[in-house]
Amino acid sequence: MTTAAADQPAPGSRRSLAAGLMALCVLLLIAVGAIWDTTPTEVSPADAPGREFSAQRAFAQIERFAVKPHPVGTAEHARVRDYLVGELRRLGLRPEVHEAVGVSPIDEQGDPVTAGRVFNIVAVIPGTAPTGRVLVTAHYDSVPEGPGANDDGAGTAAAVETARALTADGTRLRNDVVFLITDAEEAGLLGSEAFVKDHPLARGRNVVLNNEARGAKGPVLMFRSTESNSGLISTFGSAAPMPVADSVYAELMKLLNNDTDFTAFKPGGMAVLDSAYANGGTLYHSVLDDPAHVDLAALQQMGDNTLALVRSFGGADLARLSTGGDLVYFNVPPGLLVRYPTWAASLLGGVALLAVLALIFLARRRGAVTGRRTLLATALALVPIGAGAAVGAFFWDLLKVLRPGLSGTATTTPYRPELFWLAVLMLAVTILVTWYALLRRRVGPAELALGVLTWAGLIALGLGIVAPGASHLAAWPALGAALGGLAALRCPPRWRVPVLTAALVPGALILLPSAWNTLPMGLRYAGYAPIPLTILFGGLLLPVIETLWPRRRTPLIPLTALVVSLALVATGLLAEPIDKRHPRRTSLAYGLDADTGKAVWLTSNKPDPWARRYGGAPATGHPLAELWGGGADLLSPARTAPLPAPTLRVLEDTTRQGLRTLRVRLHSARGATMVGLRVAGDTTTVTSLTVEGRSLTPDPVGFVFDAAGPGGVEASLTVKAPAGKIRLLVTDVSRNPGELSALPGFIPPPDWLFLGDTKISVTRSYTV
Incomplete structure (x- = not known):
């Protein structure tokens, strides 16, 4: 830490350079090794022993059912359900198709409630002396635009292969093992909500292992x-053969909009691990989410962990x-999951901050730093962290300006994200070394290092609380x-x-x-974590960087x-295929x-060149846009x-x-899979609303019902009785992208585009 010490090798000297370079190489190798340690690589063959999980066997299942899009309410969706039921029966199980009505637990303020008819698949392996149940869960429906081989064909196949x-x-x-393949997750977590609300197996003591995919590998x-x-975490860390987990993601999920069936299971009192x-x-919710793009190593890790956890929780006293x-x-x-109580986090943060303050005190006593400059450096250390977060917040928008086609993911x-990922890390390095080069002589290298370290201690304590x-x-x-600085x-x-x-090894x-x-x-x-974390590590690395800092031409470093950052961005843009x-x-x-006979096209507020022909005025306030x-x-x-x-x-x-x-x-006279109802706001106020026996209170503004079926949907609504009649808006919605080709004026997109989030709706008002 005390690079200003008189007897230390001068920055830029050969001895200093060799030591610094070796230190950097060692730390980078440790970081790369830590990343590689959590990367799955092994795949068990199809002829692996029967009691083991085989990704090859699970993949064979994916190849049979995840071949076409199968959203709820479609014939392909029914085929996939029948296939999975047949496979579970072939294993000697007695699967049940749990038919119910689900209501989305996702709160969309001001929007109609999403509900739907669901067909969950439930199969049980009875335990010898149950103290509870272990549920292996995944969802078998897909989005309309892709076959869902990863999302969530992988989780579904992992459940079947585990069974x-x-x-x-x-x-x-000892405990019952329940295989729950939920329906209508993509429509709003309807199957899992219906299971929690309606099924007797949702009662009692349950541990849920939910498997999902938001990509295609890793x-x-x-x-x-x-x-x-x-x-849960202790068992996961000790039983799973490759327990990759980090509690920071749980904190991030509180800030980001990312729902899985976990969102429905949690209010039901279940203990859930979401993986x-x-x-x-890029392949998530894409036409390319097909069997050809399933990574067998990731599937193997998912299955190995699931099978091991089922056996561990299945043999435990869940009480x-x-x-x-x-x-x-x-x-x-190597493959370890460190874990300790959250109450120790604030204590650890306090100890870290005290160690930093002790280092500052001792460095001042030895004359290595001055208190005034250290305070100034601490204030200035916020500059690179804040600048990094700002650059990260606009990085994606800048890339889309440079290459508009990137926006469609x-x-x-x-x-091919790796070059962009490296560019993000290099931008963090650029921000840090620019800040360091500008202030190194004015404030002092040791003071700047202590300034960043002080913030690391403050952040540790703050996050611990x-x-x-x-x-x-x-x-x-x-x-x-x-502690290294003190030593x-x-x-x-x-x-x-x-x-x-x-x-610096912990960093x-x-x-x-x-x-x-x-x-x-x-x-x-990128501004949430990657850039700030890289800057924080680089700041802790400043004493080592100082040993490499040249005596002259220092502007060459930033x-x-x-x-290098710009070259990585440029190369990434050129290498990215569209x-x-x-x-x-x-x-x-x-x-x-249908009342006026008028129709509209609707597209995103930043349409691509093909969709731009359908974009015009802002859609705010238009009934069709607001509702459907x-x-x-x-x-x-x-x-x-x-x-x-x-x-x-x-x-x-x-x-x-x-x-x-x-x-x-x-x-729906045209056989659309979704129908919806809303009371025109200027005619009355809804006090209660029920659809197919499920109450949608409190404060319903309407509903849209998925998988309505040929018989339609029955609803009951109570309104404040007006003096005259009330007006009801009824809409049906189909989401098959292929249906757009039958519409007049539709021009198919070029082959480098695929249709996603497609809806065709017809609305008619009824006065009653």
Whole structure:
């Protein structure tokens, strides 16, 4: 830490250079090793022993059912369900098709409630002396635009292969094992909500292992769990053969909009572990989410972990499963999951900050730094961290300006993201070394290093109090660097760089891998974690960087870093393919007002060149856009298609004590999979609304019902009885992209685009 010490090798000298370069190489190798340690590579063959999980066998299942899009309410969806039921029966199980009505637990303020008819698949392997149940869950429906081989064909196939391995084993576990393949997850978590609400197996003591995918490869990360998770995480860390997990993601999920069936299971009182892989995010909700793009190594890790956890939880006394508190957890090589109670996070943060303050005190006493400059450096250390977050916030938008075709991905991830990821990290380096070069002589290198270290200690303590699951990102690196600085003050000069290097190992194990591993979340989020974490690690690395700092021409360092960053961005833009083998998403919706005979096109507020022909004025305030446009933002007139309007039939109409109750049946004459109802806001106020027996209170504004079926949907609504009649808006919606080709005026997109988030809606009003 005390690079100003008189007997230390001068910066830029050969001796200093060699020591610094070796230190940097060692730390980078440690970081790369930590990243590689969580990357799945092994795949078990199809002829693996029967009691083991085989990715090859599971993949054979995916090849049979995830061949076409199978959203709810379609014939292909029914075929996939029948196939899975048949496979479970072939294993000797007795699967049940749980038919129910689900209501989305996702709160969309001001929007109609999403509900739907669901067909969950439930199969049970009875336990010998159950203390609870272990549920293996995944969803079998897909989005309309892709076959869903990863999302969630991988999770579904992993469940079937796990069931096969358990039945082949011949040894029954203590607890019941339930295989729950949920329906309508993509429509709004409807199947899982219906199971929690309606099925008797949802009662009692349940541990849920939910498997998902937000990409096509990479480590299967257990990214969140229900609270009071000490027993869950401890079992996961000890039983799973490759337990990749980090509690920082649980904290991030509180900030980001990312729902899985976890969202429905959690209110049901279940103990849930939510896992997914996310690399290759460009294929998420894409036409390319097919069997050819399933990574067998990721599938193997998912299955190995699931099978091992089923056996561990299945043989345990679930009544004794500890729920005494939450844990902080993260990975370190070789394959270890470090974990400790969250109450220790604030204590650890306090210890780290005290160690930093002790280092500052001792450095001042030795004359290595001055108090005034250290305070100034601490204030100035916020500049690179804030600048990095700002650059990261606009990085994706800048890339889209430079290459507009990049915008068509669901996860803001290019097909070849690695060069962009390296560019993000190099931009962080550029910001840090520019700041250091400008202030090194004016403030002092040791003071600047202490300034960053002080913030690391403050962040460690702050996160330990408000977000303990993320506290380890700063606590261990700060504590290690502070203790290393204290040791360096007392050791001979020739040992200082090795001592500082050893002290920075926690940072290399935690900060750089965390920065790299959060990049698959999407380049839109580069400012959340990757850039700030890289800058924080670089700041802790400043004493080592100082040993490499040249005596002259120091502006070349930030200039070189900037050139490398720009070169990586430019190369990434040039290397990124945009063609029929690497298509981008485009969005388009068609809405027909059957009352007026007028129709509109709706597309996003930043349309691609093809969709721009359908974009016009902002759609705000237009009824079709507000109700059923699917989030579209631009609207233009369209030619009227000969589409029959949905029908409404009043079954019962009563008025009592100033409240009018209507029981109605909605039906799509054109066979659309979704129908919806909303009361025109200027005619009355809804006090209660029920659809197919499920109440949608409180404060319903309407509903849209998925998988309505040929018989339609029955709804009952109670409104404040007006003096005159009320107006009901009835809409049916189809989401098959192929149906757009039958609409007048539709021009197919070029082969480098595919249609996603497609909706065709017909709306008619009824006055009753």
